[in-house]
Amino acid sequence: MSVWHFMVQNRAEVFELTLEHLWLVGISMLFAILIGIPLGILITRWPVLDKPVLGSANIIQTIPSLALFGFLLPAPWFGERADRMAILALTLYALLPLIRNTYVGIRGVDAAVVEAARGMGMTDRQLLFQVELPLALGVIIAGVRVASVISVGLATIAAAIGAGGLGEFIFRGLAMVSDAVILTGAIPAALLALLADFLLGLVEKRLQRV
Amino acid sequence: MASTGQSAIEFRNVAYQPDGSREILHELNLAVAAGETLILLGRSGSGKTTSLKLINNLVVPSRGEIMVEGRSTRSWDIIQLRRRIGYVIQEVGLFPHFTVERNITLIPRLEHWPADRIQARLKELLALVGLDPELASRHPRELSGGQRQRVGVARALAADPPILLMDEPFGALDPITRADLQSEFAALEKRLRKTVVFVTHDVREALLLGDRIALMEGGRLVALATTAEFLRSTDPLISAYVRSAGGSLHNTALGGER
Ligand SMILES: Nc1ncnc2c1ncn2[C@@H]1O[C@H](COP(=O)(O)OP(=O)(O)O)[C@@H](O)[C@H]1O
Numbered sequence: 001m002s003v004w005h006f007m008v009q010n011r012a013e014v015f016e017l018t019l020e021h022l023w024l025v026g027i028s029m030l031f032a033i034l035i036g037i038p039l040g041i042l043i044t045r046w047p048v049l050d051k052p053v054l055g056s057a058n059i060i061q062t063i064p065s066l067a068l069f070g071f072l073l074p075a076p077w078f079g080e081r082a083d084r085m086a087i088l089a090l091t092l093y094a095l096l097p098l099i100r101n102t103y104v105g106i107r108g109v110d111a112a113v114v115e116a117a118r119g120m121g122m123t124d125r126q127l128l129f130q131v132e133l134p135l136a137l138g139v140i141i142a143g144v145r146v147a148s149v150i151s152v153g154l155a156t157i158a159a160a161i162g163a164g165g166l167g168e169f170i171f172r173g174l175a176m177v178s179d180a181v182i183l184t185g186a187i188p189a190a191l192l193a194l195l196a197d198f199l200l201g202l203v204e205k206r207l208q209r210v
Numbered sequence: 211m212a213s214t215g216q217s218a219i220e221f222r223n224v225a226y227q228p229d230g231s232r233e234i235l236h237e238l239n240l241a242v243a244a245g246e247t248l249i250l251l252g253r254s255g256s257g258k259t260t261s262l263k264l265i266n267n268l269v270v271p272s273r274g275e276i277m278v279e280g281r282s283t284r285s286w287d288i289i290q291l292r293r294r295i296g297y298v299i300q301e302v303g304l305f306p307h308f309t310v311e312r313n314i315t316l317i318p319r320l321e322h323w324p325a326d327r328i329q330a331r332l333k334e335l336l337a338l339v340g341l342d343p344e345l346a347s348r349h350p351r352e353l354s355g356g357q358r359q360r361v362g363v364a365r366a367l368a369a370d371p372p373i374l375l376m377d378e379p380f381g382a383l384d385p386i387t388r389a390d391l392q393s394e395f396a397a398l399e400k401r402l403r404k405t406v407v408f409v410t411h412d413v414r415e416a417l418l419l420g421d422r423i424a425l426m427e428g429g430r431l432v433a434l435a436t437t438a439e440f441l442r443s444t445d446p447l448i449s450a451y452v453r454s455a456g457g458s459l460h461n462t463a464l465g466g467e468r
């Protein structure tokens with residue numbers, strides 16, 4: 001059976017799993033942004049923390065995804081439901097690009113600009129929100145973009161622990177040894193990744209013109 | 211020592227040692243009178259920038275204290291202190307994401323001035339520093355080096371601070387633009403009558419702009435003289451600095467009186 005044929009036949013399920021996939025990625029990106037950006041800001045304020053925080057995020061990212069799901073299985077509350085575990089794992093994976101880009105973006109603001117801002121009597125808060133974050137925004141969005149693309153791909157693994165998403169087709173196809181079924185999961189997932197990359201790329205470009 | 215009541219700024223036995231480094235500023239005692247322009251003159255690495263930053267508390271002394279308007283910088287609210295002190299640096303440090311207008315009016319906005327007062331002040335400042343009002347809507351990257359430094363000066367003057375700190379503000383400009391800005395600033399100083407501490411390594415600039423010149427070397431204040439006395443001084447350290455700076459300084463000094 002052709003991929004196209006299979007997709008059309010199962011369009012309701014394709015649609016449903018795509019939405020599930022987007023939901024896994026969307027929720028985990030939201031958590032990653034809410035945690036990663038403040039952490040990135042925090043370590044520019046307390047430089048003693050920068051190495052431990054960036055180091056930990058780095059280590060998390062080197063853990064193979066299947067192994068990470070395995071580690072999370074005994075975790076209280078999270079281990080009880082597959083989607084919780086998947087969202088936690090995806091959030092953890094997305095942290096590194098967000099923390100790192102926020103940190104690098106803020107640290108990369110011209111030292112003379114920061115000195116002038118402080119010297120003229122801006123408070124820490126004004127410096128952060130009116131100078132540092134606006135100037136670092138392009139770099140931060142680039143981090144969101146990288147994290148989103150990685151996350152769309154990784155979310156296919158979530159099906160291995162029963163969390164759903166487009167990975168369902170991929171694992172089912174592997175079991176059935178059917179390329180058509182595998183591709184019915186892989187093609188929409190790849191398209192989602194490209195779409196996320198393209199849209200966030202547009203945002204990034206707009207910001208970098210400033 | 212000068213009576214504290216008269217001094218806008220006073221260094222009292224100030225030393226500064228950065229964390230994990232040797233002491234880079236030693237036993238600094240110096241009083242700046244209200245309304246005068248004091249030049250901190252010295253070669254690169256002599257401690258001029260550090261001394262300047264002690265005044266607006268960008269650097270905190272390890273010993274001694276700095277009095278600003280009769281109050282130690284330790285007891286000032288830092289933000290209040292800095293808002294009373296205009297600050298201009300060589301690299302200018304304009305906000306690249308703000309227009310010229312936003313750059314210049316930043317402090318008035320932070321201080322919640324009414325919009326019409328901000329606009330009036332903007333016009334006034336643009337005229338004061340010789341900038342075409344049409345430039346107000348541009349971003350810093352669309353300006354020449356001289357125009358940028360003019361914006362930097364306007365920004366520092368925006369809320370009419372009684373004290374102005376300038377760290378080699380014209381140092382990065384080409385010679386002709388630099389000469390223009392120096393003479394315009396000399397005229398501006400006379401009009402505004404602010405207390406100015408001006409850092410330079412250039413003897414000509416010091417003579418053109420200063421009322422008094424404080425010579426620094428190796429983190430110490432080694433000589434202090436009025437501009438008029440400076441070239442005539444028999445102080446060996448002053449003569450040595452003037453000689454090493456070279457050039458036909460007597461001509462400049464005479465030219466500076468025009
Ligand atoms: N934070 C610091 N840590 C270590 N050394 C410093 C620090 N700031 C300045 N210095 C050193 O102190 C000396 C004086 O610096 P500075 O005040 O910038 O001199 P100037 O402005 O006259 O060129 C220089 O040798 C400089 O390298």
Ligand SMILES: [Mg+2]
Nearest residue numbers: 258259260377
């Ligand atoms: Mg300096």
